[in-house]
Amino acid sequence: MRAHRRLRESLGVYVLGRLDGDELLTVQAHVARCRRCREEVAELAVVVELLERTRPTARMARRS
Numbered sequence: 001m002r003a004h005r006r007l008r009e010s011l012g013v014y015v016l017g018r019l020d021g022d023e024l025l026t027v028q029a030h031v032a033r034c035r036r037c038r039e040e041v042a043e044l045a046v047v048v049e050l051l052e053r054t055r056p057t058a059r060m061a062r063r064s
Ligand SMILES: [Zn+2]
Pocket: 004, 007, 030, 034, 035, 036, 037
């Protein structure tokens, strides 16, 4: 499925919350129907959360 392959490349951006407009709607609609992509999004979300946690943010820098 061509749409599936193309959308998978957008999932990372989607998880980061960087998608908007038509692309965001397209990915959301696909993820809602596609279990594979939902699982992919869930896995990516875990990775992103870990990265966010380990990355020194401005807020954490100010606290230390
Ligand atoms: Zn899919």
